[in-house]
Amino acid sequence: MPERHRRTVRDLRRGNRATLLRRLYFEGPLSRQELAAHTGLSSASISNVTAELLADGLLEEAGSVGSDGGRPRTLLRIPPGAGSLIGVDVGETRIRVELFDISMTELARSVHPLKDGGHGDVTHVVRLIADGLAAVCGADVQRGPLLGIGVGVPGIVAEDPAGDGAVVHAQTVGWDAVPLESLLRSTAQLSSSTPLFVSNGAKTLGQAEMWFGAGRGARDAVIALIGSGVGASVITDGSAYGGAAQGAGEWGHTTMQLRGRRCRCGARGCLEAYVGAEAVLERWREAGGGRAPGADEESALAALLASEDPAAAEVLAETAEYLGAGIADLVNLFNPERIVLAGWAGLQLGARLLPAVREATAAYALRYPAARATIELGRLGTDAVTVGAATLPLNRFLTTGGAPQGPGG
Amino acid sequence: MPERHRRTVRDLRRGNRATLLRRLYFEGPLSRQELAAHTGLSSASISNVTAELLADGLLEEAGSVGSDGGRPRTLLRIPPGAGSLIGVDVGETRIRVELFDISMTELARSVHPLKDGGHGDVTHVVRLIADGLAAVCGADVQRGPLLGIGVGVPGIVAEDPAGDGAVVHAQTVGWDAVPLESLLRSTAQLSSSTPLFVSNGAKTLGQAEMWFGAGRGARDAVIALIGSGVGASVITDGSAYGGAAQGAGEWGHTTMQLRGRRCRCGARGCLEAYVGAEAVLERWREAGGGRAPGADEESALAALLASEDPAAAEVLAETAEYLGAGIADLVNLFNPERIVLAGWAGLQLGARLLPAVREATAAYALRYPAARATIELGRLGTDAVTVGAATLPLNRFLTTGGAPQGPGG
DNA sequence: CGGTCTTATCTCAAGGCGTGAGTTAAGTAG
């Protein structure tokens, strides 16, 4: 790669556009004055750049606010119609496609259920996604130009060395090096200039909580995602939001008990084998707990939480200890200021077990990082994977300053 | 913090100076031509910037090399005398201070042994460091201006919110919020314009291996450091070297066995309680193994490795399994392309156990990231903590492009 | 109602910077 780092004087303008856009996006309407103070740019430059952005339709004036006796400040904001975004959630049981405006208000959605093992037929999955895209794009709603598409998937996402875009490795659903990006581009006939991002669903949900949920404002945070499986999303130095260096997080397959319970990944003693919803229910069954026939995991877990059975209490206490210790690992490794427990099972378990989890974390983590970290529940519910996925092209939009630069190179 | 991101056109020049310096530092002598190709800058800019750097004495011409018939390329390099660096290793048994020239050639050193528990008296430790600094600075060697000082310490380093510089929390040696930076600045009477960095010793050693050792060239790597205790240094996106976002790493206190062995940190089942040298020897003792009276840990570990006792083999096999599983955690969490096993105990154990460790890692990690990661031994030995520490001011030098900007603000 | 004050925003000339084309420097091949 011959090129690196910024170069020409033009990048300055791009960078400043991006800075202003990002600030305006997250900190609501601001006056030029405040922008100058926050960004350190001179007021002259603010005028120039905002004039450009206004001309591009990326900004609009939004009333004004008095100033002790002087000319009132004109507030600026990004109009919701400045663009639209699509987020896709390739979940364990369904595929959801949602269309958002730039303020992440949902404009349309399309959901396809997916049978167990339905992931095996990749072509079918891709077709479902493409249908969903077509459906939301065809929806009769007012919206700006499409800024891009984000897709959240299970497993690990890597870049194809042959330049074929994102490739997905998802051991648990049987995907081995699936070139999802190129498949989707051709199946959905996407223009090559449409930004398309593929990322791990847990990371994606993490970004949603970081930007709009419980992680908002934190610099270093970890989003722990517990569903049937377990994942985590690590955000370090999230200052200015999208500057965030995102770490992956197959946290669920971290060893908590050497030679312990068999995990569906093949190894033994993984965290997921203890605190994943599937594993918790399995452990309850082993302890003699019942599961209403035909009940899905979600209601079965609710039943466990509601049970008065001492065996259930024991299972839950152990779950809290494992979860706390698992979180302690993250605390020790990353020293985050905030930990957000999310995912459907995480929210269910957390509502009841949070105090016990906090206690276990304090017991297993080192004192100093433990004192710094707070543990909270996620605020966005389970459906935020699409929001997080849509966040990917949104981040690109904010980072490039809405520049009309095709991703050809 | 009101200011963020780049702003003025002057930062461009600073950035380009930095880019050129960094490239020249790591990729040896290069011609202006090659610099242009690598950095994407126009040859005109290369001429301008290099002329400036030459005038500042930060660059020198170093011969020339023919070019198929045309004018030969003049090679440029950073002269070793462009500056000097000091690295300090606050170790478990001694304090080492070393002076390097900019190419990391050692010019002088000073070592003070430290008795067990000697860390408790912080003032004394600081005095020893200051004496060491004075000693190496007084050494009669040719050297350039001092570019800065780096200090590697055990434990976690944080920034004092009151602006008092780095504060060290090291549970294992009894340091609780020690404001090492300000103590050292006043005791050693450092000018406030002398860059002084304090960082975790494991991170520091990690950076040394990344820049000059087994990690060289890797983008994402983890340096696992095993001594009496266990730490890790995580480097993500190390492209262009110092762009590296360094994650901390109290990896040693990650839980491997819930409710397992008691660790010196107070928790149970930590990795360190199984694979730290102290723990390994303790486990050998429990298994009936002997330890020559008076032998230090290093030779005791060597004796264990040399032992033909089946109990010893058992202890080692278990150690390899724990270590492998611990590495698997890192593999799953960070998906690194390379893992470097370092630290004195890590090197000793690794020399013998590396195949078993690799096997255990493969068994415990997910297939895809495991296939990507290679596990290697460190190349720099145990004394590289000072090199790594010196790397901190060096990194600053390369990042600022050697700008004469005092760190006042 | 007009004058004065205060504050926000715009305008403009100046100074920096990177670029690309053209020029000069420094060799080789015949």
Place this chain on the structure above:
DNA sequence: CTACTTAACTCACGCCTTGAGATAAGACCG
């Protein structure tokens, strides 16, 4: 000695940010 090739430098141009000053827009006071 000449033609050719390649490296490095020079210069006019366009773009960027800045700081100072001009202008806009309201509040306060008499």
